[in-house]
Every structure is written in structure tokens, then in C-alpha cells.
Amino acid sequence: MLFRKNTLLQEIDYNNLPRHIGIIMDGNGRWAKKRGLPRSAGHKAGAESLKKIITEANKMGIKYATVYAFSTENWKRPKQEVDYLMDLLMDYLVNAEKTLAGENVVIRAIGSRAELSEEMQRQIIKTENFTKDNTGIVMNIALNYGGRDEILNAVRNISKDAASGSIKTEDIDQELFDRYLYTASQPDVDLLIRTSGEQRLSNFMLWQVSYAELWFTPKLWPDFKPKDLHKAVLDYQNRGRRFGGV
Numbered sequence: 001m002l003f004r005k006n007t008l009l010q011e012i013d014y015n016n017l018p019r020h021i022g023i024i025m026d027g028n029g030r031w032a033k034k035r036g037l038p039r040s041a042g043h044k045a046g047a048e049s050l051k052k053i054i055t056e057a058n059k060m061g062i063k064y065a066t067v068y069a070f071s072t073e074n075w076k077r078p079k080q081e082v083d084y085l086m087d088l089l090m091d092y093l094v095n096a097e098k099t100l101a102g103e104n105v106v107i108r109a110i111g112s113r114a115e116l117s118e119e120m121q122r123q124i125i126k127t128e129n130f131t132k133d134n135t136g137i138v139m140n141i142a143l144n145y146g147g148r149d150e151i152l153n154a155v156r157n158i159s160k161d162a163a164s165g166s167i168k169t170e171d172i173d174q175e176l177f178d179r180y181l182y183t184a185s186q187p188d189v190d191l192l193i194r195t196s197g198e199q200r201l202s203n204f205m206l207w208q209v210s211y212a213e214l215w216f217t218p219k220l221w222p223d224f225k226p227k228d229l230h231k232a233v234l235d236y237q238n239r240g241r242r243f244g245g246v
């Protein structure tokens with residue numbers, strides 16, 4: 001068993017790692033339902049799974065990971081579930097100082113913060129500051145995040161800067177646009193993983209996934225293990241990426 005696990009890891013080409021992985025962590029609710037547990041138990045297990053996967057991605061040498069924790073559409077869920085997810089995120093950020101920060105992880109939140117509680121907004125700043133000098137993987141937690149929302153936010157800020165004269169309309173190109181996104185200065189997503197058998201983007205990083213390899217698994221997020229990450233990276237390395245060329 002141990003031998004098999006190592007074999008998979010040994011096959012990875014460390015000179016060809018995805019620079020940025022995106023993860024749509026789907027299936028927490030179904031995982032809980034299968035066990036006769038409340039949905040909250042699925043989210044709790046999902047948060048544990050996330051810690052393990054980020055730790056593993058960091059060990060492998062992956063530099064950026066963006067994880068979809070709460071979308072702009074998730075407010076439509078029952079209040080009890082929204083409250084639970086917010087509490088879980090809060091705990092995650094507080095504990096991250098002890099756990100993930102110890103692993104040298106840089107933690108950032110991307111998304112619209114204004115709708116989050118003031119307590120959450122303060123904690124985000126605290127955790128970001130606490131981890132900003134770490135040198136390991138950058139984990140972007142997409143929180144009240146929507147891809148269209150991010151693009152519109154960039155357009156609004158570009159318009160403001162164009163109106164004030166700090167940028168010229170003719171200078172607006174892809175590189176400039178990129179700098180107005182929440183992920184400014186980070187590479188595009190190379191590999192997008194979605195669990196639970198769904199094969200949709202669900203408004204996740206619409207600009208940044210333009211050339212990403214998409215990788216789907218029927219596994220539910222709490223069941224996603226480091227070896228599944230190895231499998232995804234290996235599959236990624238075995239695909240021919242042409243970026244529109246031949």
C-alpha cells in the first residue's frame with residue numbers, strides 16, 4: 001500500500017508542476033447525507049480535507065491554490081447553513097495561525113468583503129498580515145466570491161482610473177486587466193479540480209481559467225485525499241497544453 005502511494009508521487013515531474021491550482025470543493029452535503037449526518041458535518045469534514053490538501057500541495061512545491069469556500073450565490077442557502085459556514089471559516093482563519101501558518105502557507109481571502117461581518121473582515125486582515133511573510137504556497141480562500149463579480153469590480157476600477165487619467169484607454173490590455181483582479185500578480189490557473197462528479201465552472205475564476213486543464217472526480221470533497229491530488233497533477237502533466245498553438 002505504502003509502496004503504491006509512493007509510486008504515484010515518484011512519477012511526478014517537479015519541473016512541470018501546475019503553478020496555480022483551483023479547487024471547487026463540492027459534495028460536502030452529499031458526504032454527510034450518506035452518513036445520516038447534518039450538512040454541517042460535511043462542511044466540517046471538508047474543512048479538514050482542505051487543510052490536508054493544502055499541506056500536501058505545499059510540500060509538492062505548488063505555489064498557488066485558490067479554493068472556492070463561499071460563492072456570491074451561497075447566501076441563498078438556509079440561514080442556518082450560511083451561519084455555520086461563516087463560523088467554520090472564522091475558526092479556520094483563527095486556527096490557521098497555528099496550523100497552516102506553521103506550514104509556511106500564505107493565506108489570503110479573495111472576493112467582496114463588504115457583505116461579510118465586521119468581525120470576519122477584521123480576522124481576514126489579521127490572518128493575511130500574520131502569514132504575509134511566509135514563503136510557501138499562497139492559498140486564496142474565495143469567500144463571497146464570484147467570477148463575474150470580480151470582472152465587474154475590475155471594470156469599475158479601470159473606468160475610475162481611466163476617468164481620473166491615471167491610465168489611458170488604449171493601454172487597457174490583458175496584462176493591465178489582470179492587475180485589477182483579486183488575484184493580481186498571480187499566475188493564471190493551470191489546473192482546475194472539481195470534486196463530486198459535477199462538471200461546471202459555477203462562476204469560479206472565469207478570467208483566470210481561460211487555459212486551465214479541467215480535472216473532475218466523482219469523489220466527494222471530504223473523501224479527496226493527497227493521492228487524488230497526485231493523480232490530478234499526473235494527469236495534468238500527461239496532457240498536451242497548446243494555448244491555442246499547434
Ligand code: FPP
Pocket residue numbers: 025026027028029030031043044046047050068069070074088089092141196221
Ligand atoms: C460544496 O458542498 C461546498 C461548499 C459550498 C463550501 C465549501 C466549504 C468547505 C470545504 C469547508 C469550509 C471551508 C473553509 C475554508 C473552512 P455542497 O454543500 O454544495 O455539497 P452538496 O453539493 O453535496 O450539497
